[in-house]
Amino acid sequence: MTDIIKVEQLCKKFKIKKDSSGLKSFFKPEYKTVNAVDKISFSIKKGERVAFIGPNGAGKSTTIKMLSSILYPTSGHAEVFGLIPWENRRTLSKHIGTVFGQRSQLWYNLPVQDSFNLLGKIYDLDEIKFKRRLSKLVKLFEIRDLLSHPTCSLSLGQRMRCEIVASLIHNPEILFLDEPTIGLDVTAKEIIRTLIKKQALEEETTLLLTSHDTDDMEKVCDRVIIINKGKLIFNDSIQALKDSYxxxxxxxxxxxxxxxxxxxxxxxxxxxxxxxxxxxxxxxxxxxxxxxxxxxxxxxxxxxxx
Amino acid sequence: MVADFVKICKLFFYIQKSNVKTAFFNTGDAVVNILMMTINNLSFVFMWWVIFHNKGSINGWTFSEMALLFAVSNNAFATYALFARGIQNIPEYIANGSLDNYLVTPRSSLFMISVSESTFANWGDYLTGFIMFFLSGYVSWSCFFLMLFVSFMGFILLYALRLIVSCFAFFASDTQRLGDNMFMAFLTFGMQPASIFTGWYKILFLTIIPAGFLSLIPVRILTDFHLSDLGLMMGYCFLLLFIAIRFFYFGLKRYTSGNRFGVR
Structure with missing residues (x-):
């Protein structure tokens, strides 16, 4: 099977102001450089479900944001679907879906159905295909009753199900999930994990999921990449992780x-x-x-x- | 090319429809807000009417010129506030990372950001603009269409200036208030009778603080039409727009994406 994501020696450095208080720092600011992602290399094949695990500040989200075209890297190379993400933002967006657990892509005051319709227009989807696709996802993620509700009235778990549907509307081949279960209770987490895995298996979607919760990794993914302090420290199957450690x-x-x-x-x-x-x-x-x-x-x- | 333009227009109208729906969800009394905005604007106009009524004219400007200025500036601001106000949220989007949402769509990120917010009450500015045009005394179809055109140029000027000040946030943190203040200062300059600025002030008024392109030049185009004034205005507005767009994409390369909790 071909590699759908290729990452070679990818680096991202951030310049952070040392002390932002006081007059001295205003006139003569001092900066320190943080290596958020430090020369990581890996590849992912079509249909793989890969967990990206690491503690806070390890560089998980930064990597996912570079691969989904949001951030420019400092150095290194990456290809997603044969495209360099940060140079082909608009073309790439048709092939990828993104879910950021900490923020919403739905319109806050609009009914969920209206947000989906708007996304259909943004992705320029054919009306009939869009309706068919939405109907399938609504059934799969069991959100029929939520469609008429405005996003602001949904619980976090309900909202997350709708967020995932929103990211899948244009039928992406790759789904990037950044902390999709953050803040959810045990039951809601379990539902989200089951649904994500079910969808990925049914449609052969490639998943790249970041999480702090190792249960997300065990229950959804078949492979794990662990990074710490920006460096890749493990890249193998979950079974191999268990056997080694x-x-x-x-x-x-x-x-x-x-x-x-x-x-x-x-x-x-x-x-x-x-x-x-x-x-x-x-x-x-x-x-x-x-x-x-x-x-x-x-x-x-x-x-x-x- | 034409097909793409039609598609983007369709999307634009669909988003505007959603913005109207959101406005009615938020307030339920959007019509009252429009009327209040109009009354608010007209009370400001009334103050100038009293001044001109007592003084007659200020350096050759009468209430007619002032009414034309209000017509142009209100229409320009209404177009900005209704259809492209999202750019003023760029500092906030940068701080909380919600700019991410606009970078992963197949549409231009700047277009998506621009249409991400609309203030429904600003339909009241259009209403004020048209009332002021009819009060100016320069009422003819040609003047009306020319007023619409220079108002659109004024919108481009406002949009470009606001985009430039918003993009400072790519280079320094917490510039929302700075941007708001700079933009308001520009509008304040633009709402004065342009005839009070002479000599060096006039040069300043047409360069560093280009408020003259929202007041002096459009009013001159409407009262004493010269093609050179129209060319100057168009040239300046499009040049500023070009610089603003380049500045946005330059800044975008420095975007670091925050992680503050929040919703769109």
Whole structure:
């Protein structure tokens, strides 16, 4: 399968004023340069669902914004759909969809249906095809009841479903999602993840998703790219991530008295079988479970090592 | 080319329709707002009528010239406020990152930003503009169409100036208030009888603070038509527009996209 996104040695530096208070800084401002994205390279094939994970300020959003033509890079090269994003903004926008969890692309006071109609005009979509497409997305994302509501009256979860539909109206081949579950409750997050994955599988949409929430990555994506301090530190499948970093396991034992004992095992030092045998010998065990550490912990471990 | 122009016109009218819908959602009494705006404008005109009534003329300008100035400036401002006011939000869009929304559409980002806001009450400025034209005494079809044309040039001037001051935000933070103040200062200059500016002030009035292109030159075109004045006005307005657009795209390369929470 061909690469739909190619990134080579991409860099983005920001100049930040050191201290903006006081007269001295007004007449003689001092700046420091921050490497938001530092020579990262990767590629993504058509239909892949890739999570872009990293702590705050790691450079996730900056990378996605360069790939979606919003920001100019300081140096390096990128191609999306064979186009250099920042040089082909308008052409590229027909092939990509963007969802920014922290802001809306819907018109605040207009009914959702009107926002969709307006987007149909902006993307110059054929009336019949637009109606057919919208009807499919409305059904898929279960938003029929929301169409007549103004955006300002929607809950965050409802709004996010509408935002995703808005970004898919022109049938893009690539969908960039920047923190799509930010601020949502557990149930709403689960709904959004399920719907994003369902749509991507049905229409073979390539996904590039940034998130702080590792559940987004596990439940939606099949590959993960981890960046920290602007540098790429991991780029492989989620299974490979687990295999490489899963040296820890948790064994939870329930004794016949109902007491629960939880033990952390480093499988590189003690084989799991030996650890279970030791526990069975020491206690009257009525139940036993072995768990992998949550993905959150694995990621934290990677950041620490970096 | 023609097909593209037709498409952009269709989109423009569709967006305006949505803006009207938004205006009625916001207030429900949009018509009252238009009338209030007209009354507000006319009360300002009344003050000048009293001055001219008592003084007769100021350096050769009578109430007729002043009425023409109000006709042109109100129509120019109404066109800007109704159809292109979005550019005044550029500093805010830059600060909260919502400029992103306008950069990922297949349309010109500047067009999308320009039409992103409309103030419905400014239909009252059109109403004032037409009332003032009829009060000026220069009523003829040729003068009417010429007034519409110079008002459109005035709109281009306002649009270009506002775009330039808004684009300062690409280079310095928090320039919203600075932009608002500079624009208001320009409008204040433009709403005075141009005859009070003579000598060096007149040169200043037609160069650094080009308010003369909103008052002196249009009024002269309407009262004492010379093709050279029309050419001068058109040349200056289109040159400024060209500089403003280049400045916008130059600034856009420095855009860093913020992450403040918010909605469009």
């Amino acid at each position: 899963l040296s820890k396991k948790y064994i939870e034992v329930t004794t016949e008295d109902g007491e629960k004992i939880r033990q952390e095992i480093n499988t590189h030092q003690i084989p799991i079988k030996k650890a279970i045998d030791d526990l069975v010998k020491r206690y009257h065990v009525s139940d036993i479970t072995v768990e992998n550490p949550p993905m959150e912990e694995i990621i934290k471990e990677i950041y620490k090592r970096d």
